[in-house]
Structure formats: structure tokens, C-alpha cells
Amino acid sequence: MVSLHWFLPTAGDDRHVVGFGATTGHRDPTREYLAQVARAAEQLGFDAVLTPTGTACEDAWITTASLLGDTERLRFLVAFRPGLVSPTLSAQMAGTFQRLSKGRLLLNVVTGGDAEEQRRFGDWLDHDARYDRTDEFLTVLRGAWGDTPFDFSGRHYEVAGATVSAPPDPVPPVFFGGASPAAERVAARHADVYLAWGEPPSMVAERVDRVSAGAAALGRSIGFGIRLHVIARDTADEAWAEARRLLAQMDPAAIAAAQAQFAVTESVGQQRMASLHGGRADRLEIAPNLWAGYGLVRGGAGTALVGSHEEIADRIAEYHQLGFDHFILSGQPHLEEAYWFGEGVIPVLRARGLLDDGAAGRVTRGPLSGTPAG
Numbered sequence: 001m002v003s004l005h006w007f008l009p010t011a012g013d014d015r016h017v018v019g020f021g022a023t024t025g026h027r028d029p030t031r032e033y034l035a036q037v038a039r040a041a042e043q044l045g046f047d048a049v050l051t052p053t054g055t056a057c058e059d060a061w062i063t064t065a066s067l068l069g070d071t072e073r074l075r076f077l078v079a080f081r082p083g084l085v086s087p088t089l090s091a092q093m094a095g096t097f098q099r100l101s102k103g104r105l106l107l108n109v110v111t112g113g114d115a116e117e118q119r120r121f122g123d124w125l126d127h128d129a130r131y132d133r134t135d136e137f138l139t140v141l142r143g144a145w146g147d148t149p150f151d152f153s154g155r156h157y158e159v160a161g162a163t164v165s166a167p168p169d170p171v172p173p174v175f176f177g178g179a180s181p182a183a184e185r186v187a188a189r190h191a192d193v194y195l196a197w198g199e200p201p202s203m204v205a206e207r208v209d210r211v212s213a214g215a216a217a218l219g220r221s222i223g224f225g226i227r228l229h230v231i232a233r234d235t236a237d238e239a240w241a242e243a244r245r246l247l248a249q250m251d252p253a254a255i256a257a258a259q260a261q262f263a264v265t266e267s268v269g270q271q272r273m274a275s276l277h278g279g280r281a282d283r284l285e286i287a288p289n290l291w292a293g294y295g296l297v298r299g300g301a302g303t304a305l306v307g308s309h310e311e312i313a314d315r316i317a318e319y320h321q322l323g324f325d326h327f328i329l330s331g332q333p334h335l336e337e338a339y340w341f342g343e344g345v346i347p348v349l350r351a352r353g354l355l356d357d358g359a360a361g362r363v364t365r366g367p368l369s370g371t372p373a374g
Helices: 031-044 060-066 087-101 115-120 127-144 181-190 201-217 236-248 252-263 268-275 309-322 334-351
Strands: 003-007 048-051 075-080 105-109 150-153 158-162 174-177 193-197 223-233 285-287 304-308 326-330
Touching: 003 334, 031 048, 031 060, 031 334, 048 060, 060 075, 060 087, 075 087, 087 105, 087 127, 087 158, 105 127, 127 150, 127 158, 127 181, 174 181, 181 201, 193 201, 193 268, 193 326, 201 223, 201 309, 223 236, 223 309, 223 334, 236 304, 252 268, 304 309, 309 334, 326 334
Parallel strands: 003 048, 003 326, 048 075, 075 105, 105 174, 174 193, 193 223, 223 304, 223 326
Antiparallel strands: 150 158
16 A cells, blocks of 8 residues: 655745755745645645755754644655764654654655765765664654653763653654665664665665565565656646656756756766756656656756656556655645645645555564664
8 A cells, every 4th residue: 555745845845846945936934935835735735744954954843843833644754864963862853743743753764865964964984884873863753752761872872871751653664765885784774664766666675675685584575655846737648747847947047057066976876867867857757657857956856746646646556566665745835736646646645546545554563672673
């Protein structure tokens, strides 16, 4: 069954494809506007909203906590960077959030792929060392949620008697992404849901197989999620017309600047995104209904499902057959696109028997002991 999630634009919103932090013609991420998006997502039937992390975003913990009173059922997939806060403090924050929200927290652990931004926060570790630290962080996090105080001594963390006043109930599932071998090893050991950006099915299938095998070797099972933008319309022609409108508004200088930045990134996931189009605007439909236009100017998830409601439902079903149960979606602007998808695609998925309206609360969770299984 498929679980659908939307996106909370805490860097602001726009009718164009822009990088995070752009200031021209966009909607400020006020609490009132974010509450509009959250309420729409809840009313339309999404399970949760992803709240991103990064310099250009409002803080995910504070923002989502402020929206609890505006929603009743909606869950919040809170992204945070494990190297910038103590794992025991994170365990306490998650427990508090889970109790105050009555069980509506999901965790998105973002190790970080941009060295420049990491240094901005005082983090000078290299790529693989950051994932090694994440491994230890998640060990301590789960240990602090255990029944007894947890001791741990590693390369990056040393704690004695890590614990919280009461473990979160339910324990929030850990969503985790990263395309490098180091990231996949951490996912196999700790993640409840492994996240991938929207690569073509032929590219992403081998990652599903590899991470599944890595988890199985440790005696674990793991779920999978995929991050995509969407442009859903009543007809395919209308959807592709909107994609062409977005492309026409992209400044060639902005495209060149973004591609120059992607060329030197150490993020393997970003390298894979950039390889889908090579900076060329004339070869953006990289698979049926999969458009790489976002990735010309925007880092992170760079592809969108484009088409009629039925076509997009077809593509979601195709990814689901590969093993993806969680679909984290977004669109420009997020309020209007939530309605296009929610009123157009969700009924199709439901009619096909694909939609699980309660899936987010039933993610298979990893072991609570401090030592990962295996």
C-alpha cells in the first residue's frame, strides 16, 4: 500500500522553480501560510508533511511544533542534522514532541552533503566521517529510548547513562537518505525507511535491492520512500504546458551557476541528479512522465512527475512495484499543487486500491536497543 506525504515550504513558496532562499516573487514562510499548507494537506488525505532543514529554512522543530494546534491528524516528518545537536538531547526533543503531538512525529535524519553548509554550522568532518558519526548518533538515540540508561563510547560520542524521562510512544520511525556507499551502510543498520530522490525506475531499482540486502544481512527489514515534485492536471497536455512555463522562467545564468555548483559537490545523490540532464534543457523527460527540469536550478530532489492524474497514478504504481511505499511530494506553489494532486490523483490511487490512509503510523521500526541488529 502507498503512503502519501506532502512538503512544508519553510524557505518560502513560489510559482516558479527557484532555489531555497530566493527572494523574488515568492511567498514568505509565515506561520499563517504554512498553516494553510498543512491544513490543506490534512484535509486532502496526506499522511504527513516533510519539513526540510538547512540555512535557508525556518527551524523544522519549532515550525512544526507551532502547527500542532492547526491540525489534528497530520504527521510531521521533521528533518534535522545529527551532527549539530546531542543525540541524547534529540531523543528528549523527540519524546517531548511525540507526547505533545499525541504521536504525530516522524524523523528525517539528514547527514548533510554540502561541506560549505556543514562548516557554516561548525562541522568540519569529511563526507564519510559524517556518516560514521550518524551511525553512532542513531545508536545513542535509540539507546536513550531504551528501558535502561545507555552507555556508549565511540569515535564521535561518549555518553554515560543516556536516557529520557519516558520513551516516545510510539517510537518515531527514522527516515534516512543518501546515495553513497557510506550512507547505504548506515541505512541498512538504522533506517526504518530509506529515502531516494526521484531517479528513473531503472536507476533506483538497484539501490532498493542493495539496501534491502544490506539490511537483511543484519537481520533487519527496511521500507523505502521516494522524493518527487509533481505537476498533475486533468490532461497530459495541460501538465506539460505547466512544465514548459516553469522552464521558460528559468534564467540561463541561474542554470549555469547551479550546474557549476553541482559539478563540485561531494554529495553522491546530487551528482546522480545532475547526471540526469547534464545541464541541458532539451533532454529533460528522462523516463515516461519524469521531468528533470527542477534539477536545472535547484539542488536536492530535481525531478517531477508530470502528466494527467491517471498517468501520475501509473508512475506511482510503477515505483510501488519496485518497493517504494512512501511518496514525499511537492509542487510549485505547494498550496495549489496539493489540491491538484489531492483532488485529482488521490481518488485514482484510492479507486485502484493502492492508498493506505494510515500507513505512516505503521512503519516497521528498528530495534530500540543501542546496538543495531546483527
